Amino acid sequence: MSIFKKLGWYFKAEWKTYLFGLLGLLITALLAVIPPRMIGILVDLIHGHQLTVKSLVVDLLILLAAALGQYGARYMWRTAIWGAAAKLEKTLRQRLFGHYMTMDQTFYQKYRTGDLMARATNDLQAVQRVAGGGILQFADSIITGGTTLIAMMTLVNWRLTLIAVLPFPLLAVMAYYLGQKINIAFRDSQAAFSRLNNKAQESISGVKVIKSLGQEQEDIDDFNQQVDQTINVNRRVNRLDALFDPITTVIIALAYVATIVMGGSLVVSHVITIGNLVSFITYLSMMIWPIFAVGMLFNTMERGNASYDRVMNLINEKSQVVDQTEGVGHRPEGDLDFNVVNFHYPDDPQVALKNVSFTIPAGKTLGIVGRVGAGKTTIMRLLLRQFERYQGWIKYGDTNILDYQLDSYLPAIGYVPQDSFLFSESVRENIAFAKPEATNKEVEQAVEDADLASQIDQLENGYDTLVGEEGVSLSGGQRQRVAIARALLIQPELLILDDALSAVDAETESKILTNLHRERVGKTTIIAAHRLSSVMRADEIIVMDHGMVAERGTHDQLMAHDGWYRQMFERQELEMRVRGANGEK
Numbered sequence: 001m002s003i004f005k006k007l008g009w010y011f012k013a014e015w016k017t018y019l020f021g022l023l024g025l026l027i028t029a030l031l032a033v034i035p036p037r038m039i040g041i042l043v044d045l046i047h048g049h050q051l052t053v054k055s056l057v058v059d060l061l062i063l064l065a066a067a068l069g070q071y072g073a074r075y076m077w078r079t080a081i082w083g084a085a086a087k088l089e090k091t092l093r094q095r096l097f098g099h100y101m102t103m104d105q106t107f108y109q110k111y112r113t114g115d116l117m118a119r120a121t122n123d124l125q126a127v128q129r130v131a132g133g134g135i136l137q138f139a140d141s142i143i144t145g146g147t148t149l150i151a152m153m154t155l156v157n158w159r160l161t162l163i164a165v166l167p168f169p170l171l172a173v174m175a176y177y178l179g180q181k182i183n184i185a186f187r188d189s190q191a192a193f194s195r196l197n198n199k200a201q202e203s204i205s206g207v208k209v210i211k212s213l214g215q216e217q218e219d220i221d222d223f224n225q226q227v228d229q230t231i232n233v234n235r236r237v238n239r240l241d242a243l244f245d246p247i248t249t250v251i252i253a254l255a256y257v258a259t260i261v262m263g264g265s266l267v268v269s270h271v272i273t274i275g276n277l278v279s280f281i282t283y284l285s286m287m288i289w290p291i292f293a294v295g296m297l298f299n300t301m302e303r304g305n306a307s308y309d310r311v312m313n314l315i316n317e318k319s320q321v322v323d324q325t326e327g328v329g330h331r332p333e334g335d336l337d338f339n340v341v342n343f344h345y346p347d348d349p350q351v352a353l354k355n356v357s358f359t360i361p362a363g364k365t366l367g368i369v370g371r372v373g374a375g376k377t378t379i380m381r382l383l384l385r386q387f388e389r390y391q392g393w394i395k396y397g398d399t400n401i402l403d404y405q406l407d408s409y410l411p412a413i414g415y416v417p418q419d420s421f422l423f424s425e426s427v428r429e430n431i432a433f434a435k436p437e438a439t440n441k442e443v444e445q446a447v448e449d450a451d452l453a454s455q456i457d458q459l460e461n462g463y464d465t466l467v468g469e470e471g472v473s474l475s476g477g478q479r480q481r482v483a484i485a486r487a488l489l490i491q492p493e494l495l496i497l498d499d500a501l502s503a504v505d506a507e508t509e510s511k512i513l514t515n516l517h518r519e520r521v522g523k524t525t526i527i528a529a530h531r532l533s534s535v536m537r538a539d540e541i542i543v544m545d546h547g548m549v550a551e552r553g554t555h556d557q558l559m560a561h562d563g564w565y566r567q568m569f570e571r572q573e574l575e576m577r578v579r580g581a582n583g584e585k
């Protein structure tokens with residue numbers, strides 16, 4: 001029953017709808033008592049040779065009225081209860097999705113996509129079933145079962161009723177005993193489903209890599225293994241279900257045996273009529289569904305309980321990124337001061353940044369270079385407030401970035417990662433994603449600056465071409481340029497290009513950088529790159545190594561010093577020349 005308690009907030013909010021539904025169920029149950037009674041009366045009339053046309057017509061009219069009444073009452077409870085259950089699913093779904101949107105990177109590192117999707121679909125459905133089917137099963141076992149029992153006692157014979165219901169407590173014992181086991185088994189089964197979901201999601205997203213490495217069979221084997229594990233856990237749930245279901249059949253069979261033995265002797269000894277016995281047996285058949293409902297109820301509740309906890313565990317996770325609702329509400333402007341003494345990723349003791357400091361005067365450009373894993377992206381992630389727990393501070397225009405409201409701070413930053421995500425929408429919608437009200441002229445200017453115009457002209461439907469998963473595949477370079485245009489459209493105070501020019505050729509890179517220089521006067525830019533030509537023109541360049549600043553200065557200063565930068569620059573220049581000689585771009 002604890003799931004009913006946990007969902008108390010919802011039942012309280014929707015009490016009118018549930019009251020209306022339960023009233024419908026009560027009317028249905030009361031009207032259902034009439035037909036067996038009428039059948040019993042008819043049997044007695046036939047048995048006593050007293051049946052007249054008039055009494056037959058009256059009986060049939062009462063039966064018809066009861067049937068029509070039940071139709072109306074059933075409609076009443078079905079719309080109320082199923083409607084309330086659907087509303088709960090909607091409420092929880094919106095709450096969960098809204099919560100996903102507020103969560104930080106630590107959360108997304110902890111939970112995998114397949115798991116998050118499983119909880120937002122399968123688990124929410126199991127909870128929804130409690131508010132619909134569960135309530136119905138609960139009301140059915142109590143209301144329908146109760147009214148039928150009362151009818152059996154008052155309209156037929158209470159002693160016979162007591163004998164017939166003797167096996168019923170067995171049901172409660174089994175429900176209690178198996179219910180707890182079902183809860184644990186179902187929890188395992190949902191967790192297994194999450195893992196399976198995750199595996200499917202990763203394999204589908206990574207299919208290109210799997211195929212290019214010829215790992216299809218290994219991946220299929222791995223998937224099959226996950227399927228087997230999921231099926232095994234589900235079998236346990238099914239076995240528990242299978243132990244429960246036959247109990248209801250046994251109880252009903254025992255009740256029939258008791259009724260026939262005891263009822264028969266009561267008829268023979270003239271305590272009840274044969275018509276009474278027929279009514280009683282009909283009532284007993286009406287108890288089958290409430291008895292099944294008790295079994296189903298425990299099942300629904302335990303599954304719902306396990307799933308509700310899984311959903312609530314996510315909803316109760318707090319983002320480590322704190323939005324200062326009382327914080328600074330204006331757009332950040334001015335110099336950017338970065339001074340991080342120490343930062344490591346959550347659950348990873350290894351230091352990711354150590355004593356990293358730089359100042360970018362407003363309107364200037366900083367280049368960040370360094371080996372793979374040197375800490376370039378980590379700097380960006382702190383600037384984007386994806387992680388807020390570090391020693392030191394980052395100030396934008398004399399204000400600590402943690403003191404800004406997120407809604408004021410983040411829209412001032414245009415971030416372009418190396419592999420930007422495109423939505424399954426048109427090119428125009430993808431570019432205008434953060435500024436849907438942008439005019440055509442603004443979009444075209446951003447496209448021009450990202451050197452994308454000629455590429456869009458070549459697409460079949462130009463700006464209206466559908467891209468993303470459901471649309472045409474753009475090349476890596478085209479995707480990067482769509483993402484750059486998307487960031488430029490919002491005219492960010494701070495533009496961050498995180499290896500965002502890696503897939504475009506040197507000529508295009510040069511054009512884009514020239515455009516940025518021309519268009520972004522007075523606005524700050526950070527460019528992280530492996531190809532050093534991307535940062536050559538920056539006002540300052542820092543070379544990262546193992547989370548620390550190893551070298552810093554302008555291009556000329558760094559070239560004057562025999563360090564990683566110069567060696568790398570010369571190597572890349574040589575490679576360019578060799579490629580140029582081979583006719584490559």
Ligand SMILES: Nc1ncnc2c1ncn2[C@@H]1O[C@H](COP(=O)(O)OP(=O)(O)OP(=O)(O)O)[C@@H](O)[C@H]1O
Pocket residue numbers: 109345346348352370371372373374375376377378379499
């Ligand atoms: N989410 C994370 N959790 C734990 N460690 C991480 C996480 N992201 C990155 N790291 C580690 O932090 C270090 C710096 O990574 P970062 O992504 O900043 O490097 P990078 O210089 O941007 O590399 P690349 O050039 O490949 O993009 C690496 O050792 C990396 O393994």
